Amino acid sequence: MFRILKKEFAHFKSFPRNMRILLMTNLIYALVLPIIELFVGAYILRESDNTSYVVVYQLMVYFGIPVSFLINGILLRRIKIAWLYSLGMLLSGVAMSIMMLLPSVDITGISISGFVMGISFGFFWSNRDFLSLSTTNDTNRNYYFSMETFFYTITFIIVPAIAGYFIVSGERFGWYPAKAAYVTLTAVVFGLTVFSSIMVHQGNFVNPKNDRFIFFKFEKDWYWMLLLGAFKGIAQAAIFFFPILLILSFVGEEGSLGGLVAIGSLITALVLYLIGRFSKPEHRIYIFSFGLLVFLAGGLVNTIFFSAIGVVIYQICNSLSRPLLDASYFPIQLGVIDHIAEIENRNKFAYIFNHEAGLFAGRFAGCMLFLLTAKYASPEFALRYVLLAIAAIQALSIPVAQMLIKKIQNYKKQKDIHAGAVPESIVV
8 A cells, every 4th residue: 555655646746746735725726615515504594594595695706707807817826826815815715714703694794795705706716727837748647637626626525514513513512503513614724725825826827918918809619618607607506505505404414414415526536536647538528428417317316206316316426426417627728828829829817707707607507596496486396397408508618628629639739740750540
C-alpha cells in the first residue's frame, strides 16, 4: 500500500508546480463547499419553513455570479488574479455571516445574503476557470479535473456527516441550540477560506491579457458550447437545492442530510481517481454520457416512489453523477476555449466570461420552472416532477458534447498536419 501511495504521489509531483498549487488550494476550499451548498439552504428552510425561500436564495446566488464575473474581468486589468481568487473564497464566509446575523429569515435578508454568495462564487469560479485553463493542457486535464472532483467528493462524504451530526446533537442532547451550531460552522468556513487564500499565493500565476473581454459575436461552434452550458445550468438549479428540499421534506433533520450525501460517494471517489489516472481525452464523452444517464435514473426513481426510499436512491445517483459530469464537462469546455480563442485570436477570459451567460440562462430557467410549478400546481408536485423534467432536458446535451469533442479532435489533427505530423485518422 505504501509503495502504491508513493508511486501516486510521485505521479502528482510530475505535473507543473502551479497546477499542483491550484489543486491543493481547491482541496482546502473543498472543505467549505459542502457547508455552503447544503447547510445554508437547510438553515433557511429550518428558520422559515418555506421551500420557496430556498429557491429565491439560490436564484439570487445565480444573479450575483454573472455580476461578479463582469467586475472580476475589469479588476483583472489592475489586480493580481491570486488576490481576486482569494477575495472570492473569503466572501463566502461574509455571505454566511450575513445570514447568521439576520434577526429573522425574511425575503430581503436571504436575497442580500444570496447575492453576496453569488458575488463570492463569481470571483471564485471565474478565476478558478482561467487558472485551470492556463496551468493545464488537453493531455493532463482529465487528471486535473478528476483529482479536483475527487477532492470535492471526499469532502462531501466527510464534511456533511460531521456538520450534520454537530447541528443535530446540540438540540438532541440539550448542549447548544441549532443557531449556535450554524454560527460555529460559519467561523470554521472563515478559517478555511483564509487558509486556502494563503495557499493560492504560493503559486506564480499570470493574469489574462489586458484586452477586451466582452464580445457579442463568436465563431459558430462557440454557440454550441453556450447551449451545452445552458443545459448544465438547468441541472445545477436542481443539483443545488433539490437534495436539501427532498431530504428535509422526507427525513426532517440535518443529520440525515449529511448521512445521505455520504452514501455512494466513496465508490464515486475511487472511480474518479481511476478516471483521472488512466482515462484519455477520447473517453470524455462516455464519462459525460454515463453521468447524465445516472442523474436521469435518479430523477425517475424520485418521481416514481416520491418517498424516503426514493430520496435515498436519488441522492446516491446525484452523488455519483455530479462528479462524473464535472470531471468530463470542464475539459470539454476548456478544449473548446483553446480551439475558438486560437481561431478568433481573442483573450481567453472572454470565453470564460461569456460562458457564464449560458450557465445563467440555464440556472434561471431551472429555478423558474420550480417556482412556477410550485405556485400553479403545488410544492409537492414540483419536487416530484420538475427534477425528472430537468434530468430529461439535460440528457439532450449528450449529442452536443459529442459534436464539440469531434470538432476539437478534427482541429487538433489538422494542426498536426500543418505542423508536419501525420495523424492516424481524421474524425469525420
